[in-house]
Amino acid sequence: MQGRATAPAAGTVLNALATGVGAAFAIDADTTASVALDVHAGDAGATDGDDRISGSVAGAPDADTALVERCVELAVERWGADAGVDPATTGGEVTTESDVPMAAGLKSSSAAANATVLATASALGVDPDPLDACRLGVQAARDAGVTVTGAFDDASASMLGGLTRTDNRRDELLAHDDVEWDVLVWTPPERAYSADADVDRCERVAPMAVLVDELADAGAYGSAMTVNGLAFTAALDFDPSPIVDALPDATGASLSGTGPSYVAVFDPDASDDHATDGADDIDAVAARWRDRDGDCWRTTTRSDGARIL
Template sequence: MDGRASAPAAGTVLNALACGKGSAFAIDAETTAAVELDDSGEVSGEVAGAPDADTRLVERCVELAVAEHADSDALERLDAADPDGVGGAVRTDSEVPMAAGLKSSSAAANATVLATLDALGVADEVAREDACRLGVRAARDAGVTVTGAFDDASASMLGGVTVTDNRTDDLLAREEVEWAALVWTPPETAYSADADVARCRRIAPVAELVADLALDGRYGEAMTVNGFAFCAALGFSADPMVEALPDVAGVSLSGTGPSFVAVGERETLNAVRDEWSTREGTTWLTTTQNDGARTR
């Protein structure tokens, strides 16, 4: 009983750490998960190219997806009396750098949940929002997120740009967008679970303004305000943002960093790429993605 799925990375419009509301948009860089289920009762995980990576998140995704959606036919095929007897292996392979603010954890969780549902033969029967919430539960259980990251996860799972309330896991808005997207990722890493939450919450009034802008469809303005506020709160230089302005539609620190993402017209972003490419790290030009996660 094998399954495969992929899910895109995402960039930030509003970081949910400040006020509980968040917004993100899917970009065209993918994480793929392959899941093989068996009757071992234990789940093992592996990240391609990173033998020492923490695999608790993807393992928990398999466990929750099996617990919620393993029907009697699937259990019979696996010769398991109940979901606790189901185990297996999950392997993820990603174009998305880890701990870079580009939602690699959300993409891995979404791909793993969908691959598990694919292995169980029920991927087409489970609503994508519900599958997304399984990954969010797994992220909280694994301790890899402060907010639950429903904003990031929903953008990755559904595609386009989403606005969410992460306190209740409610999807407030979703819209398809057609932007070019420029990403600069420095060599440093930053884990969202290590962010100074108390300091981020001090900028909650600004975050509420950003949420209002996003819900009004003013995503570029929203992400730029978010970027300056969170650079200040998290101690990042806003110089990459200043270099991109005023020509781009929007630019922000992505997540809790260290990556920055700018959106707008490709020609404009090509000029910004020349500027950002002088910085240490990796600069790459891609597009938004509106299809979201999918089985393969």
């Protein structure tokens, strides 16, 4: 019983750490998961899937695989009966490979979780509702301790494509919009883990997060991103100058997630104060960002989300 699926990464419009409400958008960088299930992996009385499910990350033999292993376990528990298999005896292997740098603020965990849940569903021969599958991956992320809020904003953007606004306290989708932007990403050499973020300091910028949400609700995504970036670089002790360097050429720029990556978006049809004129603007920002250590790369938004292969 085998399945494969892929899911895109995402960038941040609104960090949910301050209020529980967040917004994110899918970008064209994928994580792919391959799952092989064994219905005879455990004894009939087994309840703990840890010794029956093993995970690996291509090119990163020391990577923590607790999240994807938990995704397989929860997916088998949810849909195993529909496939005629016993979750208590079913185990397997999951392998992920990714274009998305880990612990970089680009939602690599959400993409891996979505891809793994869908790959497991494919191995079981079921076609789940996308948001149900997304919530299953969010639960796995909470169980694995890789998220503070549950990251339903990041996960829903990755699962559905486009831009999503969510209430992560209730795993509720508030809005889903299609955006067509060119995207510039700068990832410095260091890494940051979402679970290590200083939540108390983030909660202090809640008034700014409320403003960001109001801007996003009104469709002023670029301005929302920029306000978010300036607020959360202060709260999380990151340098705001990459955001300043992106303005006024970019439609919007922000720290992505809890860092360390920064994202800038370019929309020639934007209606807010930072509308751009085309490729020259991307080149200008890229030239500034490439003066910094790390990787600077271009991509685009994605209107399609996670999918079974």
